[in-house]
Amino acid sequence: MQTYTISGLARAAGVNVETIRFYQRRGLLPEPDKPLGGIRRYSQADVARVLFIKSAQRIGFTLDEIAQLLQLDAGTHCAEARAIAERKLEDVRVRLADLQRIEAALTQLVDRCAARRDTVSCPLIAALQPASASPPR
Amino acid sequence: MQTYTISGLARAAGVNVETIRFYQRRGLLPEPDKPLGGIRRYSQADVARVLFIKSAQRIGFTLDEIAQLLQLDAGTHCAEARAIAERKLEDVRVRLADLQRIEAALTQLVDRCAARRDTVSCPLIAALQPASASPPR
DNA sequence: CTTGACTCCGTACCTGAGTACGGAACTTAT
């Protein structure tokens, strides 16, 4: 089994050592117990965990939300796990839809831009309108 | 044409008045010129713009990135627009992939959880591993 | 023509997510 020091873990996950320590304080990452006044060692699993945190952040989850997701991974009891998962899933689907609309709009923009050599504009804002907005009061 | 006061705009977009003013300072939202020492009026388009900003934020864009996306919508000249759009598109596709993997993992978790009445765990972390991590040095 | 609600503007404050710093302890190579 491969072990990392804290700086090896940070390097492997592409983050700062301080970030690792910060995640430990936040409870996102376990602090392995250290061998009597010694130095902690980390595993592949910790690397995966940090990479997960970073990916989840990129798609807009906060650290608190990520903590919930991580609990799911840990195998909570069924009922709670399912409840959390369902809430997150709704959330994820909203984001997915937004992201897909942005993707479509950007793709269209790039295509149109490749075809015609002039000024283009693209309904990027319109792409994200879910429904009609209500009139002012 | 419908017009909003600043608080009507804020209400319609589901944000705080202060947030509108903050976006104006950041250049994300135009400040309509006010009729001689009077009060500014906003349009549907401004509502759409704020909603766009909020959606884009939810999927993990920073305000600086959103400012770039908004420039695309404004119809920049072709070459630049295309360049920006292509960079964003790559970005969007990475996020989309992450999000889809999370969605799949969560769906699986919920399904498994509905089927069996006990403790489940779900490869949520594994779901976001793009490739194998490198060994420690 | 005043009262209450809203706008405008500047400045100050707050929260989330790190980043930096500094001293003491530990580890490794020389």
Added chain:
DNA sequence: ATAAGTTCCGTACTCAGGTACGGAGTCAAG
């Protein structure tokens, strides 16, 4: 056994994205 490089830990600072506040001006209803 000592110097260089890490680790550990606490505390302080930073930056993004808002939020709150307070005084002066404006506007609409009674």
